[in-house]
Amino acid sequence: MVGGGPGAFIGPVHRMAAELDGRLKLVAGAFSRDAAKSAAAGQAWGARAYGDFREMIAAEAGRDDGAEVVAIVTPNHLHFEPAAAALKAGLHVMSDKPATLNLAQARELAGIVAASGRLYGLTHVYTGYPMVREAREIVRRGDLGAVRKVVVEYPQGWLSEPIEQGGDKQAMWRADPAQSGVGGCIGDIGTHAFNLAEFVSGLAVERICADVAAVVPGRVLDDDCNVLLRFAGGARGVLIASQISAGARNGVSLKVYGEKGGLTWRHERATELTVDWLHAPTQILHAASPYLSGSALAGARIPTGHPEGFIEAFANLYRDFATAVAEGRVSADPVPGIEAGVRTMAFVETAVAASRAGEGWVALEGAAACAR
Amino acid sequence: MVGGGPGAFIGPVHRMAAELDGRLKLVAGAFSRDAAKSAAAGQAWGARAYGDFREMIAAEAGRDDGAEVVAIVTPNHLHFEPAAAALKAGLHVMSDKPATLNLAQARELAGIVAASGRLYGLTHVYTGYPMVREAREIVRRGDLGAVRKVVVEYPQGWLSEPIEQGGDKQAMWRADPAQSGVGGCIGDIGTHAFNLAEFVSGLAVERICADVAAVVPGRVLDDDCNVLLRFAGGARGVLIASQISAGARNGVSLKVYGEKGGLTWRHERATELTVDWLHAPTQILHAASPYLSGSALAGARIPTGHPEGFIEAFANLYRDFATAVAEGRVSADPVPGIEAGVRTMAFVETAVAASRAGEGWVALEGAAACAR
């Protein structure tokens, strides 16, 4: 693991998720650039500790019992280098999102992944929820007919006040372009929303019209994004991501409308998937029910009615990734890979640039090279 | 009443709503241009029947016991003339939305209203729901701090198929530019969404960036609209209105986010208003509860926990209008008036034109003359 030292939010989630099913074990980490802190974390977690990721990768790649998969849980500006180094050293990589600090890095990383023959996964955790996977299956099977419209919302409220100026560690790096890149909210959670819309609809966004804003006075990076979408084939969409939607917690929601019906998934009701039909009663599908498709069922550990949540969704990504590694697959699908990383970085850069320039509709340049 | 003959949907709602509280009574109508049909409707409802609205207005204005208020429940192209005639004859007007067939008519009607000294109300029914009025009060009182973001959605699915080609009467006139104007979905329900957003936020939309589309093959007018909004003072917004959101019923929802919290109202839970606070537990306010503001409480007929719905919301508009008439007020506020009509028609025309032209952000021209 790279990152995950004291005060981290997502590092512990990666550890719990990776180990939940007994398939992976945290054996080593460069948990902090402060060697003492890294050592302390290593001791707490029973893992070999390093003060530097390069040192870790070199050492682990050289051990017979060394790490096989490197989890990257650092801020955005520290995604590319460890990922590239690990892949080049022959290790697989699970990286927190977004893939890199910018699109150029993402495209470069895509080349490194391709050359490495190793697997690369991006923890777009929402794709790990069983009912999101069921949604994808429903669309794929054509149950809804052709997709016409996608509405994805990701409202948060925790940055409604300038808490990055008050020492909130999670806010500080997200508000800093050097660590986050050109996207604030759009990079942090807009990327999740974008990925989720493409993952479930099976359609690639081709054009966007974006309103990306920094609402809280004094903030440099955006904290509110509203984007009109046009998908390949003509379907329309709306993407709303916000960190100044005061009072909102983490209310990701996705609606996909086809010719015959529409489906709705909401993070706050993560174990349910609602399908409203044009000519029949609404259905609610429940996680872990035998009538679900294989991919959704595989994501359940316990019987229906016993809620599984964020950690379990994260664990599904790790489990699938571990399986792909164990079986020597060339792709960890359905775990999002570097092509999703390139697409989301193209989305971030295009939206920010077009919005700043006051442009309307623009093409999602740079994403095209990587077909989904 | 003008319109409301056999097969009408909204005519009977107007009648039930107007009479619900015993304040108004249907006494006369030009229910249909087919004199026999009009007569039959008049007999069924115990009202004087006319075959022509001009005839009705002339006759009723001349009677001592004649109608005082003319309700207009016809398709859009038949809103302006009866309204103008009634006002000129000294009668008050309650009109179904949108105010007129186009912006020019709306602006002309605004002049006629001003000159007439009569009251003019638009049945934007969502403003009649007690919890919508409570939402407006909460914003007005400043409980949320300054408004930063508004998201209004109005998804329907009933036009997912080209039923206007199959003889559906409600669909036929809505799909016909001669009867509907340049807006299809945006005129039919986008206007509700637009009005609702302005009504609750207390802010005027100044600029828009619209994606207005006809999705169903063969359809002339739009059936899906996604619009980015910019309000006076800088608040941002998103308006989504659709009649091809297959499976959706009539799921109007409104979210208004301020500095300190956000409120959510959903038509499907019309008697509830949710307020999510940045630093405190979520609150759910229930209709008819003593802790509500006066305007919300006044809209309840029965104790909390006994649901009131669409007809009652409609009736609240009629009751308020009747009170304003009885008391000789110069405005029927909170019933939306002609200025709301002008604004919504400006929204429709601007959005349709800008979207067709492929423009991005455009100013809401034509709406400015009527301050809210």
Place this chain on the structure above:
Amino acid sequence: MVGGGPGAFIGPVHRMAAELDGRLKLVAGAFSRDAAKSAAAGQAWGARAYGDFREMIAAEAGRDDGAEVVAIVTPNHLHFEPAAAALKAGLHVMSDKPATLNLAQARELAGIVAASGRLYGLTHVYTGYPMVREAREIVRRGDLGAVRKVVVEYPQGWLSEPIEQGGDKQAMWRADPAQSGVGGCIGDIGTHAFNLAEFVSGLAVERICADVAAVVPGRVLDDDCNVLLRFAGGARGVLIASQISAGARNGVSLKVYGEKGGLTWRHERATELTVDWLHAPTQILHAASPYLSGSALAGARIPTGHPEGFIEAFANLYRDFATAVAEGRVSADPVPGIEAGVRTMAFVETAVAASRAGEGWVALEGAAACAR
């Protein structure tokens, strides 16, 4: 109308409901025993006013244009006499629940109804909700298989404090045995719950085990009831009715479980009916949807997604009753009749007596004579 004078809750509901569909009109009333108050109410509502129900019945029965249906909206102790008088005078009766002050009166009234050849309806309003009627249809059709269990809950909280001692008019008569009978909460809302359970399940309660209590200090009549039920054929049930469930509004809910699935109806989501299947996804049926049964569809005035509520449910009872009167039917089914009144009064008296005596299971004596 008998009752419904100033300060009444249910009287205005009856008037609005009866007139909503233009089938009935309030023409006369003994609105109050205070002749001046009755006259004032009559003037407000445009109806002939009487100071005494006997006077009203005699006069109206003697007029060619006199009332055909007498609506009784008084406290319980004033149900029997007006009903009996009206029936004997050849008028039909719509009575608020419960039918009478006690079981003996109910049984006597059953005889009077039978002898009169007139129709008698009880406004158990929950049976007027379209989705309750759909629930009954689903059970009748056997979709759930044999019914095994019924859970009906009716929690209210408004009597959590002794407000009858503080002058609350609605609370005062309900807390007074002379006006309410032996049942407080059980008579007021337990009867609704009991009727609803039998109405939807189609099963008669045969034995009960009741815990009926006065929880608020100083209260004479019960304010909280918990009852185990045994239905004909062996199905089990639980009935919970309470007026000291602090914070509860009017949260009637009904769950009926069969061999293959279970249905849930909740008053707070009155336009929805949920059916959970043993081996298939959950379904939510929405009011006014074309896929519903005829009886549910007939109860809708407006398209799906436009909520109808308590007044409309009440109006459905009045509309059905008016139809039965107009068509000269011998029963106003599905409007509950006097047999439902006898059964609910037997339930009240049996439960109160058995609970006071500390008995366990007892038969529902006195209800048997009236087969459902």
Place this chain on the structure above:
Amino acid sequence: MVGGGPGAFIGPVHRMAAELDGRLKLVAGAFSRDAAKSAAAGQAWGARAYGDFREMIAAEAGRDDGAEVVAIVTPNHLHFEPAAAALKAGLHVMSDKPATLNLAQARELAGIVAASGRLYGLTHVYTGYPMVREAREIVRRGDLGAVRKVVVEYPQGWLSEPIEQGGDKQAMWRADPAQSGVGGCIGDIGTHAFNLAEFVSGLAVERICADVAAVVPGRVLDDDCNVLLRFAGGARGVLIASQISAGARNGVSLKVYGEKGGLTWRHERATELTVDWLHAPTQILHAASPYLSGSALAGARIPTGHPEGFIEAFANLYRDFATAVAEGRVSADPVPGIEAGVRTMAFVETAVAASRAGEGWVALEGAAACAR
């Protein structure tokens, strides 16, 4: 670990939960009485495997690096002996519920626990949910005033058909008195409901009136239970537990009504706690929100809006237990202990016996010795 071999449901949950926070590690197990199966499970989980729990306890107690805590995840008839043996060998015990096969064993085990000086915990998992703990705090703080009524429901539908005759392993042992004891549904999930009601209300059940039935033909043990409750101090309650509520998944719900308001917790919305107030708006408290009490906050691993579920609730019990062990406490509170085990076994035996005998209200004998 005792039990948890192939096909087990709850064994893996114990393992995931125990290890989630890195505080405990599965080091050894008697996973199956089939030595080969046990060995296979041990290998899969990286743990020492034994074919017999006595052997395991002896060996582990004798190792310096041996297990400190024994988790018992076997069917009910195999709870007492391993627990007793482990305690006598100086090991702590975390046992699945119910504590033992019958009340006599539970009382005997209480003595063994007391004599051992070791900690004993019962995995009544619902007490591990943060919002259940918040509910207990709200009641304890007196926010609701005195508790007047408790309604706890635990509907499941998976035993609606006689699947124990079709080879369903989970159903087979639950339907077998030799393995389950005298209680079927009441022992399996009624005990959870009973414990949850006492845990949150802080009140002991003193008397019950039970209807315990075997509904599915051919079933020996009960599959449906409806019980009236009387708590110390006079509060009333209703407990409903069922495994034939077809279509129900695992819908535990708890309502506690006090003088000033009522709270509702539902497993299907596990991260929310609703508090309805008599005189103020409803509140919804969300897990991991800073405004929660310490015990609720301590149970959250990730920020609000990121759902945690069943495994995390289970893990909270293990984490609290591990803390109590590490700190040498004399109680693992809030983890339910053997006194809860005695009370729930008294509930099961009393309810089953009284219901069979057709008795009404009976005292909860045998539970009194263990004050809560």
